[in-house]
Amino acid sequence: MARLSTILRLKRLNSLLGIYKRSPSCLQSIQTNYREYHHDHDRARENWWEISKNQRFLLLTAGAIGGTILTLSNDFGNASVEAAEKYDPDIEKHHKTVRTDLPTYRMEDVAAHNNEKTGIWVTYGIGVYDITEFVPKHPGSDKVMLGAGSAIDPFWHVFQQHNTPEVLTLLETFRIGNLNPEDQVSTRDMGDPWSGEPRRHPILKPAAQKPFNAEPPPSILIDSFITPNEFFYVRNHLPVPEIDEKTYELEIEIEGVKKVTKMTLKDLKKLPKHSVTAVVMCGGNRRSDMDNVKKVKGLYWGPSAVGNAVWTGVKLCDVLAKMGVKSDEEKHVHFEGLDTDPTSTYYAASIPLAKAMDPRGDVLLAYEMNGQPLSRDHGFPVRAIVPGTVGARNVKWLGKILISDKESDSHWQQKDYKGFSPSTDWDTVDFSKSPAIQHMPVTSAICYPSPGDKVKVEDGFITVKGYAWSGGGCRIVRVDLTCDGGETWHVAELEQEDLAKAPPGRAWSWTLWSAKIPVPKKAREVEIWSKAVDSNYNVQPESFKNTWNLRGVLSNAYSRVKVKLAK
């Protein structure tokens, strides 16, 4: 294919974007394209061809209107779109290159632009950027404000999901000047926050490397009712902290009470030991299924951002009761991790105090996973286990517990992990309008066969396997399978804990299921659907179209896998 890339130069493109900045609607379109295709992980790079096609479309449209514009922008370098498709680290050079068409600023000028009224400026490398318009559209608009009026380099050193051609190119569209060389910030001498990451089992397929986010292959996930530690998905929001168990202390504070309790790991281990078998599932599990219907923003998780383990530790209600805490339905328990961002802000989340104080809620301060001390990736030395509740509240590397009148005001409680209507987009979203996800809805996933597999038909039947789970302690009561678009449904065999071990409202483990389902005689290909029903008789929604949300969380529509049939 004779690609346009041979004549279109990337830096010319950037220059054009600079020019288009004066045309807000055009810029808006470009930004929208970027936004839609931006994912905070490696996969975004694969979308580069898509993105550049869009850009090119815009360029060509613009070109047709006024071809002269092209002649204005001939003084830029040689990096081709072709190269960018394969990710060109040179793209970062924009932020190392003086733009002679723009003025030079001092850091104090930048610092004076740190709020909505003044406009919001930031620096990256030697570039000065006015991101005022972009801030409300940033997936974490509160997070981006931490860098307002200053250098964002240290943030991006930690949040490496920004280091993609899309983001860097998008940033350049906001360029308004050059930073005086005397004020330039370097990250060269900063300690690498990622240097202390633990080693991971190669079976974990990363959705992102920094922070590390990875899941095992679905077919391996369902091989055992208890997920082996090494195969358990990892969802980190920040670098893994290095914690010495000898000096480790867990702070427990009650708002309004001066004395803060501190407990060492030894102190915790002196309390009655409890084990709970429970699923931890990422709020974005199965996001890729939703993303395939319409783009969302978030890590491209398959169906394996979930695992079922035996967690051992102390009951949080025992610890709190000992401190004299009484259940109060208007209060909350905050969990703060020891993992931090560049401003030393901890990862944090909260749950209702009533859940923590309910002995049947089974909330643990866990120090063991499947009989082993927690690994570093899973929260060593102590993490919260909140059965039935989205992974994001099962805070790892627990540094502090706070009993408060209010929910955690962390980014992850307030500006993330919430659901919205399918018609809510980044321009209209108001995160204050939706509750933070706590209990997760009913879901299931077909883990065997995999999409595109050639499946053996035996006596007219194929074998299908997967898992099902529902939050809030709801038991799975049925999993239905169809391979004829719902004309006939087949009930799967379930493997699950019995009622004595998981009484009503305390079914924290998952259900593994398998079914032999008949396939039409002459079919060469079928699409298998699974849907689970829980003990509240809630059922998975049919389609992602009608449950789509901009963050791609709660992705629990029917699991659908298309396979070929081998006779």
Add this chain to the structure above:
Amino acid sequence: MARLSTILRLKRLNSLLGIYKRSPSCLQSIQTNYREYHHDHDRARENWWEISKNQRFLLLTAGAIGGTILTLSNDFGNASVEAAEKYDPDIEKHHKTVRTDLPTYRMEDVAAHNNEKTGIWVTYGIGVYDITEFVPKHPGSDKVMLGAGSAIDPFWHVFQQHNTPEVLTLLETFRIGNLNPEDQVSTRDMGDPWSGEPRRHPILKPAAQKPFNAEPPPSILIDSFITPNEFFYVRNHLPVPEIDEKTYELEIEIEGVKKVTKMTLKDLKKLPKHSVTAVVMCGGNRRSDMDNVKKVKGLYWGPSAVGNAVWTGVKLCDVLAKMGVKSDEEKHVHFEGLDTDPTSTYYAASIPLAKAMDPRGDVLLAYEMNGQPLSRDHGFPVRAIVPGTVGARNVKWLGKILISDKESDSHWQQKDYKGFSPSTDWDTVDFSKSPAIQHMPVTSAICYPSPGDKVKVEDGFITVKGYAWSGGGCRIVRVDLTCDGGETWHVAELEQEDLAKAPPGRAWSWTLWSAKIPVPKKAREVEIWSKAVDSNYNVQPESFKNTWNLRGVLSNAYSRVKVKLAK
């Protein structure tokens, strides 16, 4: 239309059915037709034309194979199919007519056939019937066995849903003989169990008269957050018992403990008084929506078999704690009503003891509804209120409470109010495989406008109103509306109790909602859909096709209302 009815006589039809009995597959088809079209209420009569068409189809098929069959059956009466379409009470005459082609039996012969091994015979009027094959297909197979080897007349005197042409004609297909006149049973002298029924507000639209089952018009339902007592739907399973509050006693028994506690209404009123605002919803609410997609068995409820009231009484956990009962997750609380069937079997149901003992479960022994003593239709003098749980467990006219190791073995707990896969039919259903419904799934209904209404469009918008609710104490967090098949969704305004009054897990009240939604400019007709999302982020399923179940319970798919637009 020149109807076949002018040449086909009903009794001839019956005779043919008798002959067809020797052809099991043909009989099976006829029975299936009957079963599919049988509803235990008046509406079934409207289906008569459909049924007779099916029968005629069978007859004509049979006729084509062997026309001589017709000549064998010329000695029967004159009631025409035409008349039967409009419900002919004469149809009962079969059961008053001696069949000279069949032998005569004594009641002792019948009594000797009272189990699977001997075959199951019953009598009705002067007919003797072998219903062995039918028993497993009866919607309440355990109930029908109560009449095995005896007269079913007294049962049908109470369960009047049997007195339809379909059921009576079906019964006649099982005729094997005539009952000796000396043994004939009459119900003429039985006290009429319906003579003591209370008067009802005429706004309640009956789905059945005996037992009384009725709902208010949807548009009135949403006029007030608290449903007025007179407008509250009534779902009775048996005649309303007449209870004297002066002599009323509630028995409370703990299995294995000899002493039975008895409490008068006065005793109950001495205990701390609690009020809970809670929905009671029938398990069959919105069944008509499911039935419209594919026939189900059950009362034809619209969306108003639900109400929201302030219930006042004592907390069951207070009563039980006083008796020394401790929470035990493997135990159950049985509620037995004082309403009885002809064998003096009480209406009964059970809930997990853990729900009853949880102070946050808010289970009440209620004696007031919206500040008034309970009315007779709503359980005077005392009923169970089990917030978040299907109506069937909110037992009225409470006579006895039993703490037991097992669930209630009542028909209504074991053989009814359970969900199944869409492909489970009356031939394959195994009621022991599904759990009794307790918590109800998330639902919503459009109550205004009504289907077919001509709706005023104002500035391009129409107003839509309804309710939403979810069981298990889950709050409604969002209701989405669309009138373009899900292309765009509009978020409704919610009227609900605030979090302080209904903390997490205790949102027992419903949510009323309203929305102004834009309609396409040139549209003359739109179909509005509503879907609710609860605090576990469970969402209503899209279609009844994929959630259909043979009893038509849990009918919680999207509410869809088609209306005309007036400009």
